[in-house]
Amino acid sequence: MRQWKNILIPYEQAIGELKVKFKAIRAEYRKRNEYSPIEFVTGRVKRVSSIIEKAKKYGIDEKNIEQEIEDIAGIRIMCQFEDDIYRVLELIKARDGKDLTIVYEKDYINNQKDSGYRSYHVIIRYPVQTAYGEKNILAEIQIRTLAMNFWATIEHSVNYKYKNDIPENIKLRLKKSAEAAHRLDEEMLKIRDEVINAQKLFELKSNT
């Protein structure tokens, strides 16, 4: 445990830096009076007990944990509309090779999980300057709408309560609520389009 406390120090530092960096993007758009595709940002370092549990579950040797568990450091970016997810993705790609390196992506928006889970994941490599030199760590960025996040939070609590062995009837309930969350995102997206279309119409009129 003691040893893990030290191993996790650069991960905590990375989360601190990445939260500040993504929150700054939102602040930047706001200061320019522009629409921000980022609504809010959270971050956390996985608890030691959860790391060890995950390693056991997937048969990962303790010495490989830092290479094979990619979400020890986790950043979550919440968007108002599904379209915004792809704008955030572009912002991350634009800094690839600069202050971070993209390792790979997982698109659970177009390929939602059986459970109903939807989100876009980007695994990155991020260099941290510690008091003992540079360390490169892996981090997972999850990009999702507010509705996707709401559902995922509930599913996480349910999973935790049933220790990943959710009864079939509750699984069904979760799927139904995932569909309700999805419908909400679809309805919202239609408003976004209408609002933007209405604005374009207005500008067209003004220019003639």
Place this chain on the structure above:
Amino acid sequence: MRQWKNILIPYEQAIGELKVKFKAIRAEYRKRNEYSPIEFVTGRVKRVSSIIEKAKKYGIDEKNIEQEIEDIAGIRIMCQFEDDIYRVLELIKARDGKDLTIVYEKDYINNQKDSGYRSYHVIIRYPVQTAYGEKNILAEIQIRTLAMNFWATIEHSVNYKYKNDIPENIKLRLKKSAEAAHRLDEEMLKIRDEVINAQKLFELKSNT
């Protein structure tokens, strides 16, 4: 404007204190390993331009603004489930006459607005100790689920863009998305009940 900057100082202070107080409730439940009915808390002081606009709209004389505009200081408490809203309400009522006084309540959960808006509002009076003595101010606490909050945020942007004169077809779209948000809350509530029922069943079995 200059004068307003000074008038708003105790309101900013009240928001700072109330945010810390309601966030502490969440922290308390977490530290006790208990379920918190509060998911997160935000707060803001209304901008001077919005205060003046509202006063004009409702024909409020400038000298009565602090008595008649009740949401100059606004606190928003977000819950995971609709049931939690009433638990938060009980927590507020328990401190009535202590560090705050309840003025009145508006139940937009059972009486949703025509627009589709749902939330529970509590207007309170809150004493602030300033460098120049005590000042009693009014504040509005809005209690809502994450889905209600998501919808209200979008509606607010749309209202802002159309300056409260939303076209009929967009009003309809907003109503449809309000219904989708409501359905999501209903689905979520069913899971909450099932999870709690399952737990009770488990405890019954364990005790026999």
Place this chain on the structure above:
Amino acid sequence: MRQWKNILIPYEQAIGELKVKFKAIRAEYRKRNEYSPIEFVTGRVKRVSSIIEKAKKYGIDEKNIEQEIEDIAGIRIMCQFEDDIYRVLELIKARDGKDLTIVYEKDYINNQKDSGYRSYHVIIRYPVQTAYGEKNILAEIQIRTLAMNFWATIEHSVNYKYKNDIPENIKLRLKKSAEAAHRLDEEMLKIRDEVINAQKLFELKSNT
């Protein structure tokens, strides 16, 4: 330990609230473009190990700890000049009987400790609204200049290293540095007076 974790919850809440309240005073003066007697504010809850150690040292029975150890919750207010300490004291007295109650005061400015320690202490009773009702706790407010705080921080580290059994030669060194800190405060106070006098002279001239 587990039990202590719960006992300390309202103390942590009190510290959160009191920090926000005293920082707000500073913010208020700044917004009014006035000089703030408060430079910065810190706060902490005593660690369980330190509480138990202190109880043993003074022969305090465990069930009396909350009544007899007055600094479980500690707030520290730092001032630029010695004069400011008394202005902060007036601000605290002005809210006595409102959101806090003064229990008693300890003036280590005019009666400095043998070690060289100088600060003004105010013991207060503060009501906290928890999820399980109101609880009245004791808290200690320490008011000091930046130089007093600098010295006290160093003395604390030295005490910690020598477990309160500081060798005589180091005690002497500490006293000499306490004198240097005191001289710095005296020099600074003279500048404050000169600056204020110069301003008064200027105003006198302007008005004739």
Place this chain on the structure above:
Amino acid sequence: MRQWKNILIPYEQAIGELKVKFKAIRAEYRKRNEYSPIEFVTGRVKRVSSIIEKAKKYGIDEKNIEQEIEDIAGIRIMCQFEDDIYRVLELIKARDGKDLTIVYEKDYINNQKDSGYRSYHVIIRYPVQTAYGEKNILAEIQIRTLAMNFWATIEHSVNYKYKNDIPENIKLRLKKSAEAAHRLDEEMLKIRDEVINAQKLFELKSNT
């Protein structure tokens, strides 16, 4: 003004990132139960009015301001002891060419200003990823003890009041207080050495 608001956005972002990074060093030492040479960190972006004033004073053309005014973004690192300043300097040099580049250094510790001012300055170039691409900005890091900082804060207020035209008698007072601050640092440094020597003696004894 409007334009300046946008120019300053990456500077504000840089300050946010650099504060998190240097605070993380302190947190790292603390988590490892080691002494941290960093006591606390502050940061600020120069106000537009001060930038323009400085440009006028030094005859800097508006289009060269970002290249020639090096302290638009300013980070301040406070240490307990003078020795710590050089340890912080080593930490900054260790990341030169990684997340920042050192441009040059100004040693006002060994070459104190006539006014009495003492501090170690490092001018760096720092890359910021904005929503519109990468931007390299200049920033000034000031490293100083708590006593140096205390004095510098007072001198800044005095300068501000007298608009950089301080009367001779007050200049003298400031110099005397700078000496008092310097003596305090010297006394403190002696304690640090004694504490460390005492510890070494203890370890020597233990190992024989």
